[in-house]
Amino acid sequence: MGAGLRKLYAADEMLRPDQRQGELPSTRELYRDAGEIALPAVIDTVLVAMVSMMDTMMVSSLGAAAIAAVGITNQPKMIILATFMALNVGVTAVVARRRGQEDREGANKVLGQSLSLCAILSVILSVLGAVYARPLLLFAGAQADMIEAATVYFQILMIGIPCSAITLCINGAQRGCGNTRISMKINLTANAVNIVFNYLLIGGNLGFPRLEVAGAAIATVFGNVVGLLMAFYSLRGSHEHFLRIELHNLLRIDRRTVAPVVSVGLSAGVEQVFMRIGFFLYIKIIASLGTTEMATHNICQSVLNLAFSFCDGLGVAAASLSGQSLGRKRSDLAILYGKACQRISLVISAILASTFIFFGRYIIMAFSTEEVIVHLGTQVLMIIAVTTPFQAAQCIFASCLRGGGDTRYTAMVAMISIGIFRPLIAWLLCYPAGGGLVGAWCSYFIDQFVRFSLVGIRFAKGRWCQMKL
Template sequence: MLAAFERMFDPARLLRSTQYKSSTDLPTASETVGRLARVAWPSILESFLVSLVSMADTVMVGTLGHEAIASVGLVNQPRLIVLALFMSLNVGVTAVVSRRRGEGDREGANHTLRQVLLIAAVMSIVLSSLAVVFAEPILVFAGAQPDTLADAVTYMRIVIGGIFFNVITLTINAAQKGCGNTRMSMYTNVTANIVNIIFNYLLINGNFGFPKLGVMGAAIATVLGYVVASLMALISVRRSEGFLYLSFKESFLPDRKNFSSVINVGSSAAVEQVFMRIGFFIFAKIVASLGTMNFSTHQICSNILMLSFAFGDGLAVAASSLLGQSLGQKRPDIAIVYGKTAQRFGLMIGALLCLGFILLRRVIILPFSSEPEIIALGSQIMYIIAVMCPAQISQVIFSNCLRVAGDTRYVAIVSLVGIGLGRTVVAYFFTFTLGLGLIGAWISFLVDQGCRLILCGLRFSKGRWTTIKL
């Protein structure tokens, strides 16, 4: 067993097909796996717990009926479109901070954090204000039905109205991840979700004397979680002894070196995020047109798929942090080793999830709904999710490594082809032309993940991203 482990994760073997196959002074398999595991486990645990809490959130909202699940689900894509710009900036933050960490440039990392925080704060206020004002027409365009529109508008105005706090947390956590401090992100997100669940219980159905607010209560609970997380994140960068330190006495104005690096990475990531979110939006609109019951089933299955994404995201965060630091230390060979090691780990986890989702498909669906139609349709989709797991985890790891290395333009093009065009066109064809309904939409999801895995995997293997300067 130990010999098989050494062969699978041996750095020299992982570099055999690259331009660094003659590299020396490499860490052992145990050292690379050990370091990756130390950085990865908080991110994996964070993503996994957040996914579980999101599932619990859906179960609690589901007590109000499948219309309530659909109302909340309709808001997800508009909310993520608003967040797309900040997610793009944060790709740049993680990339630049990880490089500065590898170079030992503490002030460069801190100035990067300060300037992006200022820009993100101002832009979040502007974008959330627009989303709140135009909530109803946005949701009508998203496919809201008469039985879901009122609740969806209420939920959107409250959640996006409080997104400022979420943006602050995301930006600080992106910088922390660049330093390899994945625990802080875990603490803030897990705490926020615990707060969310507690107030969901109190406000959705009016327990312990609290008012029964239904979907509005779920929205308020979400924003309260945002507020708590932002306070924790700010406190984490106010300790002067840490590598990251947010000083309000220092300049928040952009400097050419660090800000241009963030923009160079973030601009391509922004294009990617826009294409992704528009693609997701159109995909959700296609599914919403199938009716409330189908959309509720889709929302439930999307929550389950997040468990797979949790493992991929956690490993991707760890791999990209160590990859960026290795590039900053002028060790592109070790950067490749971390990326490939994470992908192999992810493939093993994906295979286990595939087996579990097939064997327990009905058991997993049951807590979300007792409606026979949803259980039957959801159980069929679970087969697709099971097959998708290994591909999705590997794709997420390769894509994130390329982004943090600065190869964001290529990833943006792949996202445009895979999500912006491929998934939506294929979804329409399978859903309506072939008449497969929701099953057809999910088949397009599988096709998209497979194509992006192949394209990003080939790009990573060629290794050109190791020469990009930030």
Template sequence: MSGTSGILKYVSSEHLARKIDFQGPVPSTKEVYRRALNIAWPSAAETVLVSLVGSVDTIMVGGLGPAAIAAVGLTNQPKFILLALINSLNVGVTTVVARRRGQENREGAQKCVRVALMITFTLSLILAILGFVFAEPIMSISGAAADTMQDSIDYFRILMIGFVPMCIGLTVNAAQRGVGNTRIAMTTNLTSNGINLIFNYLLIHGNLGFPRLEVKGAALATILGSTVACLMSIRSILPHDTYLHIRLRDKWRLDKETLGSIWKISYSAVIEQLFMRIGFFTYVRIVAGLGTIAFATHQICMNVINLSFSFGDGFSIAIASLVGQSLGAKRPDMAKLYVKVNKVLLYAISGTLSVIFVVFRYQIIGLFTDEAAIITEAGTLMLIIAATTVIQTSALSYTGCLRGAGDARYIAVTAFISIAIIRPLSAWVLCYPVGWGLVGAWISLFIDQCMRCILNGTRFRKGKWAEIEV
């Protein structure tokens, strides 16, 4: 009993706030954890469910064989590269909207949404056209082999057809997160994922009289789900009684002041995304060079580690919102406390996941494939995943704080050092000259996560992020 009391004392708001210069009474443990969870749990649930559905997607495609798993996996990085500009914009949208909410400037928040939607529509349309037209060379550069080329091209082109609604939905959800409404993103993604799973079942293998479209069917299911999610997101900003509300008769123009505020955050996020995508793309290209079986194994393991990443990313989104609102209200002390509280919650989750990944590693991999060679090697990689999980979620908590504060420039620097240089360079050395193959690639991922945790954690502790104006 005394042991339990000791743990509760250690995670109490008073203990976590002991090194923070508070501007008033420290809120109660119950109060601060309740507010953190109210914003974090829908966001975490959303990202985890997206990850789980992505895993089920891979399981369902996996019935077509390792080549199909590899083909779908090869489209991920090109898709994320095209999404980089939109995601960068959305970082600025969340940060600016959160600050305006903290400042009680509702019109400024709504103006930010209108500007962001105009930019998103234009950019996503251009990117979708480019992606569709140049799908074949993009897949070739991505490392598609003869047995995966056509499937990867077909999958990618179909994704591009639904790219615009996908991006618009992401931007609306980013704005809603800024005001703390993480539930709309969870609801839209739950719906999207449900539709995706249903049509995966109907279209991949041609069940219940539907045509057997295999990999094309998986892509069609994805864009059907994202289109419905987009419509739901737009509907969330139409009612008059919501904090974020837009109308067709509003002034739809690129307001210079608003554009400047978004760009101040987003331009660094663009650089960050650029470095990240170059690093991830190079890393995937290195792994693809190990062969189809190795890449299929890698893709399955990425689905597993994405589960822990999803928890961390969900809490990171919540931290960004809480930090942005706290700084907008001139309460950097509360911003620091919310980061620490969310870290406590993340350590509990990631520790549990690490144990599950070790104990049930072969059973988890067995859900994706019955290929003995894949199960054996993936079982070894699961030990690295378990070690990476706690480090990864800790790094994401610091990243969420810096994003919410508008310190995107520093995050871009860490992305350049860790993702664009250290991960691909160490992966190549460990995979080929050292000869560790896929194990070497995953050790490089662990090194990358450790580096980001150290760099972003150091920045958080120095506290300069609390002085940034947006």
């Protein structure tokens, strides 16, 4: 490779001499190790995003109001799931450390007690979500032509929340062990079930009833149930599997076991709170622009989710490899794996950005042929193209910080950038500046650049490698 590329991508060029603590893997070994964990994780996250996008495409046949109705439920749903996402950050980080330490008993204690917490909390939150669905969606900005369909869709989704929460917990633990193939297989099957029942229930095909938006929600719940069953099957009691369910770990709480999970999870929870508040306000601003703008936003968000999922999968690999390296007391390898995943993301980002620039209009037309939606959506995809490299890098660096337990810092970044800057700048660019939907998406670029700068500096300093879990 050329001198410039070698300096950027070679294993022996990524660390300063004073950072090295032992023998480093070759460049080939480095990217092979990262790829073995990253590839299933990338396939996993891409599949999840593709199903979300296909949901939008299938629902789009019902019109702009139906697209908007499904889109308006996303942030309220994510607010409810935020508790479990935060807990899973702690589960992944601690299990990765225990895997690096070869402490199988400790890893299974963490898993069992986390599952108990997930089960209790998920039932409570799903009931509250179903009861208060309508006022929650009205507060989110649902318009009169979408509120009825959105309420039905959201209430049905709440049935599957316990299944989703428990599956997320198990997948988080498996990823901490580096078992990203298990999560991939679970999501592949669950998403296939979702797509099949979307086809059967949205339009009423092959003799099934035509349930429209409600059918899409029911299909999602069926997929959640299948995913839960497969997740439990992955924990069957075999000596070949590092993780397994043990009844005494489900029933007895050990403070020393739970403490590091709760410590990391609480900070991650604060981060999730600021993220969800920021995103909630952001969606509320966009929803107030009207149904057409909300439908366009939902289409572009689906495309962004698919693009981001590539780097989100790399983030999963970076957190797992970094956490395991820290468990082996090799902070140099933790840094090295994080940088390797970020280097891979640069290549992926370049491909995605080029695709959005040259084929953006055709991508939007796959969802809708309404010219106003196509025109607006194409402009938004240009913004996404410019933002992609920064978003990818910040995702991977932030995943390493969380994997190391530095969740207080990522929470602070979320508060500043997502909780404050994004909704404030979105409002300014959307209304006083008259930028409308395009102005709102410009705030997305600013948010990602700020986060990239803050987490990049923190990653480079290396203090996240010194935290005890």
